[in-house]
Amino acid sequence: MRQFVAGASPPALKGLDGGQKDRRALLRELYTAYGGSVYGRCRYLLKDTSKAEDAMQEVFARALTHSETLHAGSSPLAWLMKIATHHCLNQLRAERAPWRRWFERDELARPEGDDGARKLETRELVRSLLSRVDVETQAAVVHYWVDGMTLEEVAAMLGRSVPTVRKRLEQFATLSNEELKVP
Amino acid sequence: MSAHLSEWTLRRLHAGELPGKESEQAREHVSGCAECQRILKGLEANQARFEAEVPFERFEAGVERVLNKPKTQTSRPLRNGVLVALAASVLLVVLVRPMLSNPPTNRLKGGASAELRIGGGGPQRGVLPGDTEELEPGEKVRLAYVSGPYRYVLAVSVDEEGEVSELYAQGGMSLPVEAGPGRHWLPDSVVFTGSGHERVVMVLSERPLRVEAVQASARRAWEAAGGKVEAMTTLDSGGEETHWLLRKP
Numbered sequence: 167m168r169q170f171v172a173g174a175s176p177p178a179l180k181g182l183d184g185g186q187k188d189r190r191a192l193l194r195e196l197y198t199a200y201g202g203s204v205y206g207r208c209r210y211l212l213k214d215t216s217k218a219e220d221a222m223q224e225v226f227a228r229a230l231t232h233s234e235t236l237h238a239g240s241s242p243l244a245w246l247m248k249i250a251t252h253h254c255l256n257q258l259r260a261e262r263a264p265w266r267r268w269f270e271r272d273e274l275a276r277p278e279g280d281d282g283a284r285k286l287e288t289r290e291l292v293r294s295l296l297s298r299v300d301v302e303t304q305a306a307v308v309h310y311w312v313d314g315m316t317l318e319e320v321a322a323m324l325g326r327s328v329p330t331v332r333k334r335l336e337q338f339a340t341l342s343n344e345e346l347k348v349p
Numbered sequence: 350m351s352a353h354l355s356e357w358t359l360r361r362l363h364a365g366e367l368p369g370k371e372s373e374q375a376r377e378h379v380s381g382c383a384e385c386q387r388i389l390k391g392l393e394a395n396q397a398r399f400e401a402e403v404p405f406e407r408f409e410a411g412v413e414r415v416l417n418k419p420k421t422q423t424s425r426p427l428r429n430g431v432l433v434a435l436a437a438s439v440l441l442v443v444l445v446r447p448m449l450s451n452p453p454t455n456r457l458k459g460g461a462s463a464e465l466r467i468g469g470g471g472p473q474r475g476v477l478p479g480d481t482e483e484l485e486p487g488e489k490v491r492l493a494y495v496s497g498p499y500r501y502v503l504a505v506s507v508d509e510e511g512e513v514s515e516l517y518a519q520g521g522m523s524l525p526v527e528a529g530p531g532r533h534w535l536p537d538s539v540v541f542t543g544s545g546h547e548r549v550v551m552v553l554s555e556r557p558l559r560v561e562a563v564q565a566s567a568r569r570a571w572e573a574a575g576g577k578v579e580a581m582t583t584l585d586s587g588g589e590e591t592h593w594l595l596r597k598p
Contacts, residue, residue: 193412197405199364202396205403219403219411226408227415235576243364245575252579256596259483301481301579314356325580 189230196226200243204250210289210312211254221257225250244323247313248305255304258297288346295341302326303334310335311346354378354385363392461497463551463591464532465490481546481579481594489538490595492517492551496526496533499553499589504535505563509545509578511571513564516549523557523588546578547595554588562587 204225208218228249229236236245292311296304302324309320310331321331335348354362354375361367362375379385465476469489476482484490494502501523504516517524517535527533541547550567552558566584574580584590 190409193409194405197400197408198396199366201403201408202392202399203360203364205399206395215402222403223408223411223415226412230412230416232576235572239575240368241361241366243361243366248575248577252577259596313360316355316357319355319357325574325582 192233193226193230196229196242196246200246203243204246207247207250207308207312208254210293211251211258211308217257221250221253224253244319247309248323251305251308252301255296255301255308259301291342291345295338298341299334299338303338306331306334307338307346310348317348353382356388359385359388360392363389363396459497459499460495461499461553461589462495462532463553464493465549465551465593466493467595469538476593476595478591478593481596483596484541484598486598489540490549491534491538492549493532493534494526494551494553495531496553499555500526501554501557501588502526502535502551503554503558503560503563503588504549504551505560505567506539506541506550507548507567507571507578507581508541508543509547511568511576511578513567513571515560515564517551518560521560523552523554523560525557526553541595541597544597547597548578548581549593549595550584550586551591552584552586552588553591554586558587 201222205218205222208221208225209215212218212221225246229242229246236242239245289312292307296307299307306320306324306326309315309323310317315323317328317331317335321328324331332348335346339346339348358367358375359379362372362379365372367375379389463478465478467474467476467482467484467488467490469487474482492504496502503518503523505518506514506516508514516539519525524535552563563584563586566586567581570581570584571578574582579594581592
Protein backbone atom coordinates (compact mmCIF):
# COMPACT_ATOMS: atom_id res chain seq x y z
CA MET A 167 0.00 0.00 0.00
CA ARG A 168 1.58 3.27 -1.03
CA GLN A 169 1.04 6.32 1.06
CA PHE A 170 0.69 9.43 -1.04
CA VAL A 171 0.03 11.93 1.66
CA ALA A 172 3.28 13.71 2.13
CA GLY A 173 4.61 15.37 5.18
CA ALA A 174 4.46 12.20 7.19
CA SER A 175 8.04 11.03 6.60
CA PRO A 176 7.37 9.49 3.21
CA PRO A 177 9.30 6.29 2.58
CA ALA A 178 9.84 7.62 -0.93
CA LEU A 179 12.66 9.78 0.35
CA LYS A 180 14.95 6.85 0.75
CA GLY A 181 18.54 7.95 0.72
CA LEU A 182 17.69 11.30 2.15
CA ASP A 183 17.52 11.16 5.88
CA GLY A 184 15.34 13.45 7.85
CA GLY A 185 12.17 15.21 6.93
CA GLN A 186 11.19 18.57 5.59
CA LYS A 187 14.68 19.98 5.19
CA ASP A 188 15.92 17.15 2.98
CA ARG A 189 12.75 17.10 1.00
CA ARG A 190 13.28 20.78 0.35
CA ALA A 191 16.83 20.08 -0.81
CA LEU A 192 15.64 17.36 -3.16
CA LEU A 193 12.90 19.57 -4.48
CA ARG A 194 15.35 22.37 -5.14
CA GLU A 195 17.63 19.98 -7.04
CA LEU A 196 14.70 18.86 -9.17
CA TYR A 197 13.61 22.46 -9.69
CA THR A 198 17.05 23.53 -10.88
CA ALA A 199 17.75 20.56 -13.12
CA TYR A 200 14.33 19.77 -14.55
CA GLY A 201 11.89 22.57 -13.74
CA GLY A 202 12.24 24.36 -17.08
CA SER A 203 11.81 21.18 -19.11
CA VAL A 204 8.77 19.95 -17.22
CA TYR A 205 7.11 23.35 -17.14
CA GLY A 206 7.86 23.75 -20.86
CA ARG A 207 6.17 20.42 -21.58
CA CYS A 208 3.09 21.37 -19.58
CA ARG A 209 2.86 24.78 -21.25
CA TYR A 210 3.34 23.30 -24.67
CA LEU A 211 0.49 20.86 -24.23
CA LEU A 212 -1.92 22.80 -22.03
CA LYS A 213 -1.30 26.25 -23.51
CA ASP A 214 -2.26 27.92 -20.28
CA THR A 215 0.34 29.12 -17.80
CA SER A 216 -1.86 28.61 -14.78
CA LYS A 217 -2.86 25.06 -15.75
CA ALA A 218 0.72 24.34 -16.72
CA GLU A 219 1.96 25.40 -13.31
CA ASP A 220 -0.64 23.24 -11.58
CA ALA A 221 0.28 20.28 -13.77
CA MET A 222 3.97 20.79 -13.12
CA GLN A 223 3.34 20.80 -9.37
CA GLU A 224 1.46 17.51 -9.69
CA VAL A 225 4.40 16.01 -11.56
CA PHE A 226 6.96 17.07 -8.98
CA ALA A 227 4.73 16.00 -6.12
CA ARG A 228 4.63 12.62 -7.75
CA ALA A 229 8.39 12.68 -8.13
CA LEU A 230 8.70 13.15 -4.37
CA THR A 231 6.32 10.34 -3.52
CA HIS A 232 7.88 8.04 -6.12
CA SER A 233 11.50 9.03 -5.71
CA GLU A 234 12.58 5.39 -5.76
CA THR A 235 11.23 4.91 -9.26
CA LEU A 236 12.41 8.36 -10.27
CA HIS A 237 15.98 7.40 -9.49
CA ALA A 238 15.69 3.74 -10.43
CA GLY A 239 16.27 4.33 -14.13
CA SER A 240 19.18 6.03 -15.79
CA SER A 241 17.29 9.20 -16.60
CA PRO A 242 15.12 11.10 -14.14
CA LEU A 243 14.49 13.53 -17.00
CA ALA A 244 12.88 10.74 -19.02
CA TRP A 245 10.73 9.73 -16.05
CA LEU A 246 9.60 13.29 -15.39
CA MET A 247 8.88 14.08 -19.02
CA LYS A 248 6.92 10.88 -19.41
CA ILE A 249 4.83 11.61 -16.34
CA ALA A 250 4.33 15.24 -17.41
CA THR A 251 3.34 14.25 -20.93
CA HIS A 252 0.86 11.63 -19.77
CA HIS A 253 -0.57 13.92 -17.14
CA CYS A 254 -1.19 16.72 -19.64
CA LEU A 255 -2.50 14.44 -22.37
CA ASN A 256 -4.89 12.87 -19.91
CA GLN A 257 -5.99 16.28 -18.70
CA LEU A 258 -6.67 17.34 -22.25
CA ARG A 259 -8.50 14.14 -22.87
CA ALA A 260 -10.65 14.73 -19.81
CA GLU A 261 -11.50 18.17 -21.15
CA ARG A 262 -12.34 16.66 -24.45
CA ALA A 263 -14.42 19.40 -26.02
CA PRO A 264 -12.04 22.25 -25.18
CA TRP A 265 -9.15 20.14 -26.43
CA ARG A 266 -10.76 19.69 -29.80
CA ARG A 267 -11.62 23.34 -30.09
CA TRP A 268 -8.16 24.31 -28.94
CA PHE A 269 -6.40 22.28 -31.55
CA GLU A 270 -8.85 23.00 -34.31
CA ARG A 271 -8.33 26.69 -33.71
CA ASP A 272 -4.61 26.19 -33.77
CA GLU A 273 -4.77 24.31 -36.97
CA LEU A 274 -6.74 27.05 -38.65
CA ALA A 275 -4.31 29.66 -37.40
CA ARG A 276 -1.22 27.72 -38.40
CA PRO A 277 1.18 29.99 -40.23
CA GLU A 278 2.75 29.25 -43.58
CA GLY A 279 6.08 27.50 -43.65
CA ASP A 280 9.10 29.43 -42.52
CA ASP A 281 12.47 27.78 -42.66
CA GLY A 282 13.82 30.03 -39.91
CA ALA A 283 11.14 28.81 -37.54
CA ARG A 284 10.90 25.32 -38.92
CA LYS A 285 11.34 23.61 -35.58
CA LEU A 286 8.77 25.79 -33.92
CA GLU A 287 6.37 25.08 -36.71
CA THR A 288 6.96 21.36 -36.46
CA ARG A 289 5.94 21.55 -32.82
CA GLU A 290 2.86 23.54 -33.67
CA LEU A 291 1.94 21.08 -36.39
CA VAL A 292 2.41 18.18 -33.98
CA ARG A 293 0.17 19.88 -31.45
CA SER A 294 -2.52 20.64 -33.97
CA LEU A 295 -2.81 16.98 -34.91
CA LEU A 296 -2.46 15.32 -31.53
CA SER A 297 -6.13 15.10 -30.75
CA ARG A 298 -6.67 12.78 -33.69
CA VAL A 299 -4.65 9.89 -32.32
CA ASP A 300 -4.69 7.63 -29.29
CA VAL A 301 -2.85 8.51 -26.10
CA GLU A 302 0.11 6.23 -26.68
CA THR A 303 0.70 7.61 -30.16
CA GLN A 304 0.40 11.10 -28.72
CA ALA A 305 3.12 10.31 -26.20
CA ALA A 306 5.37 8.75 -28.85
CA VAL A 307 4.91 11.73 -31.14
CA VAL A 308 5.64 14.28 -28.42
CA HIS A 309 8.76 12.47 -27.24
CA TYR A 310 10.03 12.04 -30.79
CA TRP A 311 9.18 15.37 -32.38
CA VAL A 312 9.25 17.68 -29.38
CA ASP A 313 11.81 16.15 -27.04
CA GLY A 314 14.09 15.17 -29.88
CA MET A 315 14.41 11.57 -28.75
CA THR A 316 15.58 8.88 -31.12
CA LEU A 317 13.24 6.03 -32.04
CA GLU A 318 15.18 3.79 -29.69
CA GLU A 319 14.82 6.24 -26.82
CA VAL A 320 11.09 6.61 -27.38
CA ALA A 321 10.69 2.85 -27.56
CA ALA A 322 12.60 2.36 -24.33
CA MET A 323 10.58 5.03 -22.58
CA LEU A 324 7.23 3.65 -23.64
CA GLY A 325 8.16 0.00 -23.23
CA ARG A 326 7.43 -0.75 -26.87
CA SER A 327 9.56 -2.10 -29.69
CA VAL A 328 11.22 0.24 -32.18
CA PRO A 329 9.08 -1.10 -35.08
CA THR A 330 5.92 -0.45 -33.05
CA VAL A 331 6.96 3.12 -32.31
CA ARG A 332 7.96 3.66 -35.93
CA LYS A 333 4.59 2.36 -37.09
CA ARG A 334 2.76 4.74 -34.78
CA LEU A 335 4.85 7.68 -35.93
CA GLU A 336 4.28 6.74 -39.56
CA GLN A 337 0.54 6.61 -38.97
CA PHE A 338 0.77 10.04 -37.43
CA ALA A 339 2.81 11.26 -40.41
CA THR A 340 -0.04 10.44 -42.76
CA LEU A 341 -2.17 12.99 -40.90
CA SER A 342 0.39 15.66 -41.71
CA ASN A 343 0.56 14.78 -45.41
CA GLU A 344 3.94 13.26 -44.68
CA GLU A 345 5.35 16.56 -43.42
CA LEU A 346 6.28 14.69 -40.26
CA LYS A 347 7.76 11.73 -42.05
CA VAL A 348 10.08 9.61 -39.96
CA PRO A 349 13.46 9.31 -41.68
CA MET B 350 22.34 10.24 -39.54
CA SER B 351 23.28 13.69 -38.25
CA ALA B 352 26.68 14.25 -36.70
CA HIS B 353 25.02 16.45 -34.08
CA LEU B 354 24.00 15.19 -30.70
CA SER B 355 20.31 14.45 -30.40
CA GLU B 356 18.32 17.13 -28.66
CA TRP B 357 17.44 14.60 -26.01
CA THR B 358 21.12 13.98 -25.29
CA LEU B 359 21.62 17.72 -24.97
CA ARG B 360 18.67 17.92 -22.59
CA ARG B 361 20.22 15.22 -20.45
CA LEU B 362 23.58 16.94 -20.59
CA HIS B 363 21.96 20.18 -19.48
CA ALA B 364 20.24 18.39 -16.61
CA GLY B 365 23.58 16.95 -15.55
CA GLU B 366 22.46 13.37 -15.71
CA LEU B 367 24.66 11.96 -18.47
CA PRO B 368 27.12 9.46 -17.04
CA GLY B 369 30.77 10.52 -16.80
CA LYS B 370 32.27 9.36 -20.06
CA GLU B 371 29.19 10.15 -22.11
CA SER B 372 29.06 13.58 -20.54
CA GLU B 373 32.71 14.24 -21.37
CA GLN B 374 32.21 13.19 -24.99
CA ALA B 375 29.09 15.32 -25.28
CA ARG B 376 30.83 18.38 -23.83
CA GLU B 377 33.72 17.88 -26.17
CA HIS B 378 31.36 17.75 -29.13
CA VAL B 379 29.41 20.79 -27.98
CA SER B 380 32.56 22.86 -27.53
CA GLY B 381 33.25 22.54 -31.25
CA CYS B 382 29.70 22.56 -32.60
CA ALA B 383 27.86 25.83 -33.02
CA GLU B 384 24.48 24.16 -33.62
CA CYS B 385 24.64 22.07 -30.46
CA GLN B 386 25.87 25.09 -28.51
CA ARG B 387 22.84 27.02 -29.75
CA ILE B 388 20.46 24.29 -28.60
CA LEU B 389 22.18 24.00 -25.24
CA LYS B 390 22.02 27.76 -24.75
CA GLY B 391 18.32 27.59 -25.59
CA LEU B 392 17.81 25.00 -22.87
CA GLU B 393 19.69 27.15 -20.39
CA ALA B 394 17.58 30.17 -21.34
CA ASN B 395 14.46 28.07 -20.96
CA GLN B 396 15.44 27.13 -17.41
CA ALA B 397 16.29 30.77 -16.60
CA ARG B 398 12.91 31.92 -17.90
CA PHE B 399 11.20 29.29 -15.83
CA GLU B 400 13.03 30.34 -12.67
CA ALA B 401 12.10 33.96 -13.30
CA GLU B 402 8.48 33.08 -13.94
CA VAL B 403 8.04 30.56 -11.14
CA PRO B 404 10.33 31.32 -8.19
CA PHE B 405 11.37 28.35 -6.10
CA GLU B 406 9.30 29.40 -3.09
CA ARG B 407 6.12 29.45 -5.16
CA PHE B 408 7.05 26.17 -6.80
CA GLU B 409 7.70 24.55 -3.45
CA ALA B 410 4.46 25.86 -1.97
CA GLY B 411 2.53 24.50 -4.94
CA VAL B 412 4.11 21.06 -4.67
CA GLU B 413 3.43 20.97 -0.94
CA ARG B 414 -0.18 21.88 -1.60
CA VAL B 415 -0.53 18.92 -3.92
CA LEU B 416 1.14 16.61 -1.43
CA ASN B 417 -1.15 17.73 1.35
CA LYS B 418 -4.29 17.50 -0.70
CA PRO B 419 -6.51 14.95 1.01
CA LYS B 420 -7.21 11.86 -0.96
CA THR B 421 -10.96 11.84 -1.23
CA GLN B 422 -11.71 8.44 -2.64
CA THR B 423 -10.27 5.00 -2.43
CA SER B 424 -9.92 3.20 -5.71
CA ARG B 425 -10.90 -0.26 -4.66
CA PRO B 426 -13.26 -1.91 -7.04
CA LEU B 427 -16.64 -2.85 -5.62
CA ARG B 428 -18.39 -5.98 -6.62
CA ASN B 429 -22.04 -5.23 -6.96
CA GLY B 430 -24.60 -7.69 -5.80
CA VAL B 431 -27.76 -9.02 -7.22
CA LEU B 432 -29.26 -5.68 -8.12
CA VAL B 433 -26.39 -4.61 -10.29
CA ALA B 434 -25.95 -8.04 -11.71
CA LEU B 435 -29.58 -8.07 -12.72
CA ALA B 436 -29.29 -4.64 -14.20
CA ALA B 437 -26.30 -5.71 -16.20
CA SER B 438 -28.09 -8.83 -17.38
CA VAL B 439 -31.00 -6.74 -18.55
CA LEU B 440 -28.64 -4.47 -20.38
CA LEU B 441 -26.98 -7.42 -21.96
CA VAL B 442 -30.24 -8.76 -23.26
CA VAL B 443 -31.83 -5.50 -24.24
CA LEU B 444 -29.00 -3.42 -25.57
CA VAL B 445 -26.24 -5.58 -26.79
CA ARG B 446 -27.88 -8.40 -28.52
CA PRO B 447 -26.79 -7.17 -31.97
CA MET B 448 -23.19 -6.89 -30.80
CA LEU B 449 -22.92 -10.38 -29.43
CA SER B 450 -22.36 -11.96 -32.79
CA ASN B 451 -18.95 -10.36 -33.02
CA PRO B 452 -17.71 -9.60 -29.54
CA PRO B 453 -14.25 -8.17 -29.01
CA THR B 454 -12.53 -11.08 -27.39
CA ASN B 455 -9.03 -12.28 -26.91
CA ARG B 456 -8.44 -15.59 -28.60
CA LEU B 457 -6.22 -17.83 -26.58
CA LYS B 458 -5.01 -21.34 -27.17
CA GLY B 459 -7.47 -24.15 -27.74
CA GLY B 460 -10.38 -21.82 -28.47
CA ALA B 461 -10.27 -20.13 -25.09
CA SER B 462 -11.05 -16.43 -24.96
CA ALA B 463 -11.66 -13.60 -22.54
CA GLU B 464 -14.05 -10.70 -22.77
CA LEU B 465 -14.70 -7.48 -20.89
CA ARG B 466 -17.92 -5.59 -21.35
CA ILE B 467 -18.98 -2.21 -19.99
CA GLY B 468 -22.55 -1.23 -19.27
CA GLY B 469 -24.80 0.63 -16.91
CA GLY B 470 -24.12 4.17 -18.04
CA GLY B 471 -23.51 5.05 -21.66
CA PRO B 472 -23.84 2.60 -24.49
CA GLN B 473 -22.87 -0.93 -23.58
CA ARG B 474 -19.71 -2.00 -25.30
CA GLY B 475 -16.91 -4.49 -25.33
CA VAL B 476 -13.28 -3.57 -24.97
CA LEU B 477 -10.54 -5.08 -27.02
CA PRO B 478 -7.66 -6.46 -24.97
CA GLY B 479 -4.82 -3.98 -25.10
CA ASP B 480 -7.13 -1.02 -25.73
CA THR B 481 -7.82 1.79 -23.28
CA GLU B 482 -11.47 2.54 -22.67
CA GLU B 483 -12.99 5.49 -20.85
CA LEU B 484 -15.55 4.65 -18.19
CA GLU B 485 -18.46 7.02 -17.77
CA PRO B 486 -19.78 7.75 -14.28
CA GLY B 487 -21.82 4.85 -12.97
CA GLU B 488 -20.61 2.33 -15.50
CA LYS B 489 -19.92 -1.24 -14.50
CA VAL B 490 -17.75 -3.95 -15.87
CA ARG B 491 -18.46 -7.59 -16.48
CA LEU B 492 -16.03 -10.30 -17.41
CA ALA B 493 -16.57 -13.47 -19.38
CA TYR B 494 -14.47 -16.33 -20.64
CA VAL B 495 -14.54 -19.35 -22.85
CA SER B 496 -12.44 -21.81 -20.92
CA GLY B 497 -11.09 -23.98 -23.75
CA PRO B 498 -8.43 -26.24 -22.27
CA TYR B 499 -8.10 -24.19 -19.08
CA ARG B 500 -9.61 -25.30 -15.78
CA TYR B 501 -9.25 -22.23 -13.61
CA VAL B 502 -9.92 -18.51 -13.86
CA LEU B 503 -8.88 -15.59 -11.71
CA ALA B 504 -9.17 -11.82 -12.15
CA VAL B 505 -7.42 -8.92 -10.47
CA SER B 506 -7.12 -5.22 -11.12
CA VAL B 507 -4.30 -2.75 -10.58
CA ASP B 508 -4.85 0.95 -10.03
CA GLU B 509 -2.50 3.86 -10.64
CA GLU B 510 -1.04 3.56 -7.18
CA GLY B 511 -0.11 -0.04 -7.73
CA GLU B 512 -2.83 -1.36 -5.46
CA VAL B 513 -3.81 -4.82 -6.64
CA SER B 514 -7.40 -5.84 -5.95
CA GLU B 515 -8.84 -9.29 -6.16
CA LEU B 516 -11.88 -9.30 -8.46
CA TYR B 517 -12.64 -12.97 -8.91
CA ALA B 518 -11.17 -15.77 -6.85
CA GLN B 519 -12.28 -18.21 -4.21
CA GLY B 520 -10.67 -18.83 -0.87
CA GLY B 521 -7.46 -17.20 -1.98
CA MET B 522 -7.18 -19.35 -5.10
CA SER B 523 -8.42 -19.30 -8.71
CA LEU B 524 -12.03 -20.22 -9.36
CA PRO B 525 -12.72 -23.49 -11.16
CA VAL B 526 -14.19 -22.67 -14.57
CA GLU B 527 -17.80 -23.47 -15.25
CA ALA B 528 -18.45 -26.67 -17.08
CA GLY B 529 -19.52 -26.61 -20.69
CA PRO B 530 -18.43 -24.93 -23.87
CA GLY B 531 -19.39 -21.39 -24.80
CA ARG B 532 -19.05 -18.12 -22.95
CA HIS B 533 -19.44 -17.99 -19.18
CA TRP B 534 -20.05 -14.68 -17.44
CA LEU B 535 -18.42 -14.23 -14.08
CA PRO B 536 -21.03 -13.34 -11.46
CA ASP B 537 -21.98 -9.78 -10.56
CA SER B 538 -20.48 -6.70 -12.06
CA VAL B 539 -17.59 -4.58 -10.88
CA VAL B 540 -17.58 -0.86 -10.18
CA PHE B 541 -14.28 0.95 -10.00
CA THR B 542 -14.13 3.94 -7.73
CA GLY B 543 -11.50 6.65 -7.66
CA SER B 544 -10.06 8.13 -10.80
CA GLY B 545 -7.24 7.44 -13.25
CA HIS B 546 -6.35 4.19 -14.94
CA GLU B 547 -7.27 0.72 -13.78
CA ARG B 548 -5.78 -2.36 -15.40
CA VAL B 549 -7.99 -5.43 -15.35
CA VAL B 550 -6.29 -8.77 -15.81
CA MET B 551 -7.98 -12.13 -16.26
CA VAL B 552 -5.81 -15.20 -15.87
CA LEU B 553 -6.89 -18.57 -17.23
CA SER B 554 -4.75 -21.46 -16.08
CA GLU B 555 -4.51 -25.21 -16.04
CA ARG B 556 -3.89 -25.35 -12.31
CA PRO B 557 -5.20 -23.08 -9.56
CA LEU B 558 -3.13 -20.00 -8.82
CA ARG B 559 -2.72 -18.37 -5.44
CA VAL B 560 -4.23 -14.90 -5.39
CA GLU B 561 -1.42 -13.62 -3.19
CA ALA B 562 1.19 -14.79 -5.68
CA VAL B 563 -0.64 -13.17 -8.60
CA GLN B 564 -1.02 -9.96 -6.61
CA ALA B 565 2.70 -9.98 -5.86
CA SER B 566 3.46 -10.56 -9.56
CA ALA B 567 1.18 -7.69 -10.47
CA ARG B 568 2.87 -5.45 -7.98
CA ARG B 569 6.28 -6.33 -9.43
CA ALA B 570 5.02 -5.67 -12.95
CA TRP B 571 3.73 -2.28 -11.83
CA GLU B 572 7.11 -1.44 -10.29
CA ALA B 573 8.89 -2.64 -13.43
CA ALA B 574 6.70 -0.32 -15.48
CA GLY B 575 7.95 2.64 -13.48
CA GLY B 576 4.75 2.88 -11.50
CA LYS B 577 2.73 3.44 -14.64
CA VAL B 578 -0.19 1.11 -14.77
CA GLU B 579 -0.67 2.03 -18.44
CA ALA B 580 2.80 0.74 -19.26
CA MET B 581 2.53 -2.62 -17.52
CA THR B 582 2.98 -5.72 -19.61
CA THR B 583 2.79 -9.34 -18.51
CA LEU B 584 2.43 -10.24 -14.85
CA ASP B 585 4.18 -13.56 -15.36
CA SER B 586 1.38 -15.01 -13.31
CA GLY B 587 1.80 -18.55 -14.52
CA GLY B 588 -1.38 -18.53 -16.58
CA GLU B 589 -2.73 -17.13 -19.83
CA GLU B 590 -3.32 -13.43 -19.22
CA THR B 591 -5.66 -10.98 -20.87
CA HIS B 592 -5.27 -7.29 -20.03
CA TRP B 593 -7.66 -4.37 -20.45
CA LEU B 594 -6.95 -0.80 -19.48
CA LEU B 595 -9.81 1.36 -18.24
CA ARG B 596 -9.82 5.04 -17.46
CA LYS B 597 -12.09 5.91 -14.60
CA PRO B 598 -14.11 9.13 -14.75
